[in-house]
Amino acid sequence: MESKIFQEFLSRRGLKLTKERMSVLRQIFSIHGHFDPEHLYLSIRDSDMKASRASVYRTLNLLVESGLVERITRSDKGNVYEHTYGHRHHDHMICTACGEVIEFFSEHLEDLQKMICEQHQFAGTTHTLEIRGNCKACQKRKK
Amino acid sequence: MESKIFQEFLSRRGLKLTKERMSVLRQIFSIHGHFDPEHLYLSIRDSDMKASRASVYRTLNLLVESGLVERITRSDKGNVYEHTYGHRHHDHMICTACGEVIEFFSEHLEDLQKMICEQHQFAGTTHTLEIRGNCKACQKRKK
DNA sequence: TCTGAATTGCAACTCAATCTCAATATCAGT
DNA sequence: ACTGATATTGAGATTGAGTTGCAATTCAGA
Incomplete structure (x- = not known):
């Protein structure tokens, strides 16, 4: 299903769904949760699929543009994504x-x-809201 | 005022408020709005004050720890801060x-x-909401 | 003024991410 | 299946923000 959407996205841009791009796509959708590019690359390298680091990064960017993948945060050790x-x-x-x-x-x-975007005439596409504090368990533990 | 707070923060850690740190602090508080480390460094270099790039980065980290400065976002071109x-x-x-x-x-x-925090019994202390998209000017320019 | 810890600047370094480019693969049209 | 035009790949070089090692320097207190 993802591959169909990606396929469509690519052909709309005159790009092709190659083996390497397929590898990245499948690996990402087999991962549950968050991932970073380096681990993604390594897990592809250690599987029967293949794709160079460059291709992993390139495909990742395409997937973000297609909307299938989102960049969650930029930590000081690099970006974190999720599908x-x-x-x-x-x-x-x-x-x-x-x-x-x-x-x-x-x-x-x-x-x-x-509403806030409209007020500022800003065309928002994505957002990240991160609330930091203490979870229920840690609140108790601190007492 | 800021320098008093910073002073206190530093001495609490056995650190000193040097000329260079003063330069960085003063330059930051003379800037209205956001800045990035490189521009901060350049504006210090072009003024009568002085501090190396390394000192600028080092001081910036101290200022963040002291709470006087916040890192707003990590863009692909580096971090953006504000006081x-x-x-x-x-x-x-x-x-x-x-x-x-x-x-x-x-x-x-x-x-x-x-309200959401209460619902999840989460004790939120801070948050960051970042909406990404296109500003009014760039929307027009793209047409 | 002496002493030791903190600080500085430079250059070397790290590390994620991007780019270069020659070789290769893919597709459309014939 | 052949051909030409275009897209893609991987290996390694490159970029660029940010950090660090280190010798020289500054600073505060005794």
Whole structure:
């Protein structure tokens, strides 16, 4: 299913769905959760598929443009991505004590952001909301 | 005022408020709005003050730790900072075409986030909301 | 003024990400 | 299947932000 969407995206730009691009796509969609380019590359290298580091990066950028993959954050050690097909958009709460990541979604929040963009005549395409603090467990533990 | 806070922060760690650190601090607080390390360095170099690139980076990290400066975003061209002393909390819209950063604030948005935290029994302390897209000018330019 | 810790600047370095380019693959049209 | 035009690949070079090692320097307190 993802490959069909990617296929379409590529041909709309006169690009081809090659073996290497297929490798990257399949590997990404076989991963559950977040990943970074280097690990993605290594996991492809260690499988029966193949693609150079350059191709992994190039394909990753195409996938982001196609909307199938999203860049979640830019850490000081590089970018982190996740695939979004079949996933609803969501935001994150991050516990600064234990590192737990809680996903959440609020339609109301999304609407509000849309309104704010309109007010500023800004054409928003994506957003990242990251709330940092302490999760339930860590609040208790601190007492 | 900022220098007093920084001074205190430094001595609490057994560090000194040197000329170079003073240069960086003063230059940052003379800038209105956002800045990146390279421009900060250049503006210091072109003024009567002085500090090497290394010192600028080192001081910048100290200032972030002290809470006087915040890192707003990590773009593909490096980090962007702003000084926070005397500033109310706000969020950012970032134009992916020209890099412009627009500040905004919404009480409603803040309330909503508080509610969401309560729902998840999460004790939120800070948050970062970054909306990426195209500013008014770049929307026009693209047509 | 002496002493030791902190600081500086330069250049070397790191590391993610991008680019170069020659070789290779792919597709459309014949 | 052949041909030409275009897209793609991988290996390694390159970029560029940010960090670090180190010898020389500054600074604060005794």
